[in-house]
Amino acid sequence: MSAARTMFDRIWDDHLIDTQPDGTSLIYVDRHLVHEVSSPQAFEALRLAGRTVRVPENTLAVADHNIPTLNRAAGIADPDSRLQVETLERNAAENGIDFFAGSDRRQGIVHVIGPEQGFTLPGATIVCGDSHTSTHGAFGAFAMGIGTSEIEHVLATQTLVQRKPKNMRVTVDGELPEGVGAKDIILAIIGEIGTGGATGHVIEYAGEAIRALSMEGRMTVCNMSIEAGARAGLIAPDEKTFAYLKDRPRAPKGDAWDTAVAAWRQLPSDPDAVFDREVHLDAAALPPVVTWGTSPEDVVSVAGSVPDPADLTDETQRRSKRQALDYMGLLPGQRVTDIELDRVFIGSCTNGRIEDLRLVARMVEGRRVHDRVSAMIVPGSGLVREQAEAEGLDRIFLDAGFEWREPGCSMCLAMNPDRLEPGERCASTSNRNFEGRQGFRGRTHLVSPAMAAAAAIAGHFVDVRGWS
Numbered sequence: 232m233s234a235a236r237t238m239f240d241r242i243w244d245d246h247l248i249d250t251q252p253d254g255t256s257l258i259y260v261d262r263h264l265v266h267e268v269s270s271p272q273a274f275e276a277l278r279l280a281g282r283t284v285r286v287p288e289n290t291l292a293v294a295d296h297n298i299p300t301l302n303r304a305a306g307i308a309d310p311d312s313r314l315q316v317e318t319l320e321r322n323a324a325e326n327g328i329d330f331f332a333g334s335d336r337r338q339g340i341v342h343v344i345g346p347e348q349g350f351t352l353p354g355a356t357i358v359c360g361d362s363h364t365s366t367h368g369a370f371g372a373f374a375m376g377i378g379t380s381e382i383e384h385v386l387a388t389q390t391l392v393q394r395k396p397k398n399m400r401v402t403v404d405g406e407l408p409e410g411v412g413a414k415d416i417i418l419a420i421i422g423e424i425g426t427g428g429a430t431g432h433v434i435e436y437a438g439e440a441i442r443a444l445s446m447e448g449r450m451t452v453c454n455m456s457i458e459a460g461a462r463a464g465l466i467a468p469d470e471k472t473f474a475y476l477k478d479r480p481r482a483p484k485g486d487a488w489d490t491a492v493a494a495w496r497q498l499p500s501d502p503d504a505v506f507d508r509e510v511h512l513d514a515a516a517l518p519p520v521v522t523w524g525t526s527p528e529d530v531v532s533v534a535g536s537v538p539d540p541a542d543l544t545d546e547t548q549r550r551s552k553r554q555a556l557d558y559m560g561l562l563p564g565q566r567v568t569d570i571e572l573d574r575v576f577i578g579s580c581t582n583g584r585i586e587d588l589r590l591v592a593r594m595v596e597g598r599r600v601h602d603r604v605s606a607m608i609v610p611g612s613g614l615v616r617e618q619a620e621a622e623g624l625d626r627i628f629l630d631a632g633f634e635w636r637e638p639g640c641s642m643c644l645a646m647n648p649d650r651l652e653p654g655e656r657c658a659s660t661s662n663r664n665f666e667g668r669q670g671f672r673g674r675t676h677l678v679s680p681a682m683a684a685a686a687a688i689a690g691h692f693v694d695v696r697g698w699s
């Protein structure tokens with residue numbers, strides 16, 4: 232066996248309990264995040280089997296998908312949503328699991344609160360019944376989404392049955408132009424390799440442009456790994472990672488902190504480690520991007536136009552992209568900057584963090600949301616909300632005509648009262664633009680927070696490279 236290992240190999244080896252001759256492996260799970268949508272059947276099955284949660288202190292529960300972002304104190308009107316949230320609360324209490332209720336200032340989107348609490352740590356294996364668990368890989372963790380039966384398995388045993396995914400490296404060299412950010416990087420990667428481009432792989436993001444990103448930006452990149460088909464995404468931990476985590480409630484303290492940091496410094500891939508697949512991108516050449524279709528790979532430069540499916544050689548592709556254009560109500564050749572918006576949504580586990588909100592505030596301060604547009608800003612957690620308010624960002628947003636909400640998944644997906652009406656067109660900082668994702672027949676364009684902010688003011692897409 233070659234001595235050179237990738238960071239993912241190292242984390243895998245550190246957690247491997249057993250491998251069968253057919254490659255099926257059992258790995259230890261360090262951290263388990265739980266939300267209300269994917270966990271009820273798992274707890275129920277556990278109860279029926281007469282089992283208990285193996286390591287409750289390494290499990291953290293929060294309600295985020297179904298929770299309203301207005302008048303939370305009034306409770307949840309929708310009976311199904313209310314039942315799911317109440318069930319999670321009961322399951323957590325019965326099993327001795329920490330639960331952040333809607334009234335708790337630490338409540339928020341599961342992928343925002345994990346890092347905030349220092350529950351997410353480098354070198355760890357982290358799972359959650361949620362595809363965007365890949366977000367936590369920004370800290371150099373192997374973090375992946377799991378299904379309901381796997382949730383039950385992890386609750387009961389703190390282990391998971393897996394086949395080892397392959398290694399892929401995406402290197403983004405160079406410096407990002409002004410106005411181009413982490414969201415543009417990941418959308419450009421998905422545009423380049425497609426939604427199946429990383430299937431069966433764990434992506435390590437590397438290169439100067441990735442190292443230059445803040446932890447927030449790195450989370451944005453890792454968050455969307457799943458949209459490229461990857462099992463997980465990760466980034467080598469460095470001084471920024473350690474600075475972000477230091478003194479967080481769940482992070483190691485005192486001597487244990489020093490020991491942990493010393494171990495985390497050993498995590499990065501060996502220089503001669505071999506990846507099964509390599510992709511390179513030049514950050515300096517990236518424009519701000521917009522999705523035009525109903526898949527995150529349908530990416531176009533803001534300075535470009537809606538592509539013509541007729542140019543595609545593959546018949547199935549041609550048909551599916553035509554259908555996407557039809558659903559989106561767009562015409563081939565239409566200039567992206569001519570696309571007018573009805574709604575703007577700034578938030579989600581992709582772009583609902585403090586750095587995103589600061590950027591938006593800088594851009595919209597002293598300006599007004601366009602008359603045609605209804606725009607809302609939803610912080611990713613209660614702590615993000617508090618921080619934003621302490622900095623006066625909420626005033627800037629409200630003065631500019633944005634709505635300022637309570638934290639949750641909100642309009643990222645139509646599981647709570649925040650949704651698009653049929654035919655409405657939205658610039659959204661979330662991660663999925665599937666048909667109906669933000670509401671029945673709603674039309675979603677995925678963009679960066681900067682692009683969403685500019686679109687809210689102008690009423691149509693604008694090239695933010697010229698924004699001042």
Ligand SMILES: CC(C)[C@H](C(=O)O)[C@@H](O)C(=O)O
Pocket residue numbers: 268269296360361362363376644
């Ligand atoms: C509801 C949940 C299981 C789902 C996921 O797995 O990602 C959601 O968070 C999403 O973003 O589509």
Ligand code: SF4
Pocket residue numbers: 295296340341342361363579580581639640643644661662
């Ligand atoms: S914000 Fe969106 S992507 Fe993230 S967990 Fe919630 S629904 Fe899923």
